[in-house]
Amino acid sequence: MVGFEFDAQGWLIRGGRRAPSPHADDRPNNALVDLVVIHNISLPSGCFEGSAVEDLFLGRLDCTSDPTFADLKGLRVSAHFFVRRSGEVLQFVGLYGRAWHAGMSEFQGRAACNDFSLGIELEGTDDLPYAAIQLSRTADLLAAARDCISSLRWIVGHSDIAPGRKTDPGPSFPWPIMLENLKERGCLLTRPST
Numbered sequence: 001m002v003g004f005e006f007d008a009q010g011w012l013i014r015g016g017r018r019a020p021s022p023h024a025d026d027r028p029n030n031a032l033v034d035l036v037v038i039h040n041i042s043l044p045s046g047c048f049e050g051s052a053v054e055d056l057f058l059g060r061l062d063c064t065s066d067p068t069f070a071d072l073k074g075l076r077v078s079a080h081f082f083v084r085r086s087g088e089v090l091q092f093v094g095l096y097g098r099a100w101h102a103g104m105s106e107f108q109g110r111a112a113c114n115d116f117s118l119g120i121e122l123e124g125t126d127d128l129p130y131a132a133i134q135l136s137r138t139a140d141l142l143a144a145a146r147d148c149i150s151s152l153r154w155i156v157g158h159s160d161i162a163p164g165r166k167t168d169p170g171p172s173f174p175w176p177i178m179l180e181n182l183k184e185r186g187c188l189l190t191r192p193s194t
């Protein structure tokens with residue numbers, strides 16, 4: 001697997017595939033981007049093949065193609081990155097843009113976390129073990145992103161900033177391994193005690 005490199009606009013030029021999403025806009029002026037939000041997604045849940053997640057983020061998912069997709073109709077969401085279980089990385093939104101991943105959320109008294117965060121979706125579920133390569137690729141990705149956005153400081157799960165509403169990345173997400181992977185790369189993000 002090759003390392004990651006971004007262009008001046010915050011899009012990958014190495015290490016992943018760009019798939020620009022229409023579900024994104026600008027961050028507020030002077031937003032201090034200091035947060036990374038870890039999510040999981042798989043469509044249908046527990047299915048780790050096909051293009052449904054990419055299609056959802058690109059606004060082209062056929063919501064009649066699976067009965068569990070019915071409530072996704074009209075949903076406009078995205079994330080900066082999607083890390084598949086193979087280690088493949090897709091980028092939907094540039095680092096400096098606002099991806100629509102967190103929804104109603106709050107971190108350290110600040111609402112609307114999309115304004116000041118990067119959103120990373122790992123292909124998975126709350127209960128199945130993640131693939132080791134997903135964790136190492138995510139750490140590589142975050143180390144490269146932090147070279148572009150030096151204000152990045154915190155890392156949380158979606159459930160940490162939208163408790164009661166969201167459960168991802170779930171009990172199967174190995175926080176100690178993720179934090180160790182980041183540390184090995186000199187990317188010192190902190191998970192605040194909640």
Ligand SMILES: [Zn+2]
Nearest residue numbers: 039040158168
């Ligand atoms: Zn989420």
